[in-house]
Structures are given as C-alpha cells and as structure tokens.
Amino acid sequence: MAMQQEWADKDYYGDLGVSSSASAADIKKAYRKLARENHPDSNPGDKKAEEKFKRVAEAYDVIGDEQKRKEYDQLKSMISSGGFGRFGRGGGSGFPGGFRGTEAEFDLSDIFGSAAGGQAGDSGLGDIFGGFFGGRGGAGRNARPSRGADVETEITLDFREAAKGTTIPVELTGEAPCTTCHGSGSKDGKTHTCQTCSGSGFIRENSGAFGMARPCTNCGGTGEIIEDPCTTCGGTGTVRRTRSITVRIPAGVIDGQKVRLAGQGEAGPNGTPAGDLFVTVHVRGDEVFTRSGDDLEVTVPVAFSEVALGATITVPTLDSPVKVKVPAGTPNGRTLRVKGRGIPKRSGAGDLMVTVEVKVPKDLDPSATSALRAYAQAEKDSGFDPRAGWAGL
Ligand SMILES: [Zn+2]
Numbered sequence: 001m002a003m004q005q006e007w008a009d010k011d012y013y014g015d016l017g018v019s020s021s022a023s024a025a026d027i028k029k030a031y032r033k034l035a036r037e038n039h040p041d042s043n044p045g046d047k048k049a050e051e052k053f054k055r056v057a058e059a060y061d062v063i064g065d066e067q068k069r070k071e072y073d074q075l076k077s078m079i080s081s082g083g084f085g086r087f088g089r090g091g092g093s094g095f096p097g098g099f100r101g102t103e104a105e106f107d108l109s110d111i112f113g114s115a116a117g118g119q120a121g122d123s124g125l126g127d128i129f130g131g132f133f134g135g136r137g138g139a140g141r142n143a144r145p146s147r148g149a150d151v152e153t154e155i156t157l158d159f160r161e162a163a164k165g166t167t168i169p170v171e172l173t174g175e176a177p178c179t180t181c182h183g184s185g186s187k188d189g190k191t192h193t194c195q196t197c198s199g200s201g202f203i204r205e206n207s208g209a210f211g212m213a214r215p216c217t218n219c220g221g222t223g224e225i226i227e228d229p230c231t232t233c234g235g236t237g238t239v240r241r242t243r244s245i246t247v248r249i250p251a252g253v254i255d256g257q258k259v260r261l262a263g264q265g266e267a268g269p270n271g272t273p274a275g276d277l278f279v280t281v282h283v284r285g286d287e288v289f290t291r292s293g294d295d296l297e298v299t300v301p302v303a304f305s306e307v308a309l310g311a312t313i314t315v316p317t318l319d320s321p322v323k324v325k326v327p328a329g330t331p332n333g334r335t336l337r338v339k340g341r342g343i344p345k346r347s348g349a350g351d352l353m354v355t356v357e358v359k360v361p362k363d364l365d366p367s368a369t370s371a372l373r374a375y376a377q378a379e380k381d382s383g384f385d386p387r388a389g390w391a392g393l
C-alpha cells in the first residue's frame with residue numbers, strides 16, 4: 001500500500017502551522033521559517049528545538065511533495081470520514097463518539113485487510129489506529145491509547161478437535177482490567193467532563209476540504225478527566241497480569257489458520273475497548289482421518305469376499321460410527337460418499353469419503369484354503385478372467 005501507516009498519527013499541517021488547504025508555496029515558506037528558527041546550530045543543546053526541527057523536516061518531506069501530500073490527505077480523509085467498515089456506526093463525518101463504548105467492534109481487517117493481503121492480524125494493521133489514537137507523535141503526542149493492544153498466540157489442536165471445534169484455555173500475560181477500580185482508573189468513580197473537547201474525546205479541525213478529527217490530548221481521547229486516580233493501576237485502569245481465558249475455536253479450522261477473537265486482547269485504558277486476540281492454530285495429523293476441504297476422508301480395510309458379495313461395514317466418523325453399505329462387485333480402491341458426515345460447517349457439513357482397501361490374508365487355515373481352491377475353479381468355470389481386456393497383454 002502506498003500510504004504509510006505512520007502517517008495516521010501525524011499532523012503534518014499542524015507541525016508546519018498551515019491549513020490543509022495551504023498552497024505549496026505557503027508550505028515551503030512555513031517550513032523554511034520553522035526550520036531556521038529551530039535549527040540545532042542556532043539552538044545548541046535545546047532538545048525541544050531539535051525535536052521540533054526534526055518534526056518540521058519530516059512534515060515537509062511529506063506535504064512538501066505533491067504526490068506524498070496527496071496520499072497523506074487521502075489517508076487522513078479516510079480516517080476522519082469514518083465512512084467505511086464498522087467505524088461508520090455514527091455515520092457522517094468524524095469519528096463516532098462512542099470509542100468509550102463496550103462494543104469491541106474494531107475489525108481492522110475489514111478495513112485494511114485487502115491492502116495487506118487479507119492477513120487479518122498482521123502486525124501493522126492495528127498500528128494504524130492504535131498509533132493514531134495512541135499518538136506516538138504529532139497530534140496525539142500526549143494522548144493515551146484508546147484501545148487495548150492486539151495479542152497473538154499459538155495453539156496446537158488434535159485433528160478431531162480442529163475438525164469439530166473446541167474450547168481451549170489460553171494463558172495470556174498483558175494488560176488486563178484493574179480489579180480495584182474495575183478498569184475505570186478512578187479511585188472513587190468520580191470524573192468530570194473534559195473541558196477541552198466537551199467530552200467527545202476528539203478535537204475537530206475544519207480546514208479546507210476535510211473535516212479532521214484528532215484525539216483530545218487533554219483527556220487522552222476518553223472525554224473525561226479522572227479526579228482521584230486509582231492507586232493500584234495509577235489511573236490507567238489496567239494492570240499487567242497473567243490471565244487464563246477460554247478460547248472458542250470454530251469447527252473446521254485448518255493447520256496454520258489464524259482465528260481472530262474480537263475484544264480478547266489486552267484491556268484498553270480506562271475502560272476503553274480491549275484489543276483483539278489472534279490465535280494461530282496448528283493441527284496435528286490423525287491416524288485414521290485426513291481431510292480435503294470440508295470432506296473427511298477415511299480408508300477402510302475390507303475382505304475380498306465383502307466387496308465381491310456386498311457387505312455392510314462399520315465406518316468411524318467424528319461422532320458415532322456409521323454403517324455403510326458396500327455393493328456387491330465394488331472394486332478395490334472405490335470411494336463411497338456418506339453425505340453430511342464430514343467437517344461441520346456453519347450450515348450443514350461436508351461429506352465422509354470412504355475408500356475401501358482389500359486386505360489379502362497371509363495365512364489361510366485348511367478349510368478356508370480348500371474353500372478358496374473350490375472358488376478359484378468355479379470362478380474359472382464361470383468364464384471370469386481378471387486380465388481380459390487388459391492393455392498389458
Ligand atoms: Zn485501578
């Protein structure tokens with residue numbers, strides 16, 4: 001993707017003190033002035049000036065370049081419009097005010113999945129918004145993140161567990177809700193509405209063609225100021241600890257699949273939504289079953305007499321065994337289909353594919369031997385020639 005993820009939490013126009021509709025000449029002028037004022041040579045030892053100088057240079061590198069500026073504007077407008085994916089709950093432009101809500105509806109893969117090759121949960125997807133709200137620089141510099149971090153883990157399942165779906169306990173170490181303050185970060189529950197953003201958590205900037213919203217730095221995007229911070233968590237609402245959660249793995253996961261569990265990642269500060277948990281599932285092989293898509297495959301040993309005369313055989317499934325009728329004259333290696341006994345799906349299930357494999361006895365007792373000799377003669381007499389019509393002759 002051409003757009004750079006780190007741009008999401010930057011405010012390059014703000015850094016240069018120009019509006020987003022400023023002309024290229026104005027941007028250049030603003031950059032020159034600020035670069036001169038904050039140049040390290042004229043401000044020896046001044047860390048603040050140095051930082052400002054770097055930020056100004058970075059900003060100019062992007063919005064001073066016509067192509068990069070276009071891409072940056074696109075990314076910003078996409079974020080501020082909120083008109084895609086589940087972000088659009090509030091409709092219209094700007095962020096919906098509900099980021100403090102309990103709905104962990106931030107399915108980033110819905111938004112940027114295609115651009116990132118559909119790999120939900122790849123690192124970086126979360127960074128776009130995590131970074132924007134979290135603010136590593138630029139506008140959100142002083143803001144606290146408004147969503148918990150995503151967490152990745154791996155589990156290994158038996159073939160049958162993976163096929164049928166299972167629940168499995170997983171131990172995770174990370175930010176979890178503080179039990180003292182129940183995640184609010186407040187000792188007595190008392191908060192007052194942030195004056196800077198009037199409780200919305202966002203500062204709207206109407207500049208040029210775009211209405212931009214950025215997280216309020218006064219309250220960290222929460223819209224509220226805690227009066228008496230909880231001493232256990234220092235007012236963040238979260239503490240680092242190991243927790244055990246039960247993860248539900250849907251039926252039919254395949255080896256290497258990544259399962260996303262919304263809201264099961266690290267707790268967000270001050271009761272903000274938790275991040276997501278991404279579980280990479282490894283699946284062990286099975287002694288009896290293999291699978292092909294949604295079909296479950298099994299090979300069943302049979303006697304020659306069973307396939308020649310026809311028989312009903314008992315075949316294992318993921319649940320209780322089923323009886324399968326093998327018609328008389330079934331050739332070795334024939335596959336019989338049992339509908340609906342394969343891998344369970346949301347609606348219905350795949351099929352069970354039963355392949356018969358004729359077993360030849362190594363030793364026969366005298367009565368079986370004499371019976372088989374009699375059979376061989378009868379077979380010959382009947383005119384059966386196994387190599388009749390065979391191309392090898
Ligand atoms: Zn607390």
Ligand SMILES: [Zn+2]
Pocket residue numbers: 194195196197198199200201202216217218219220221222223224
């Ligand atoms: Zn605020």
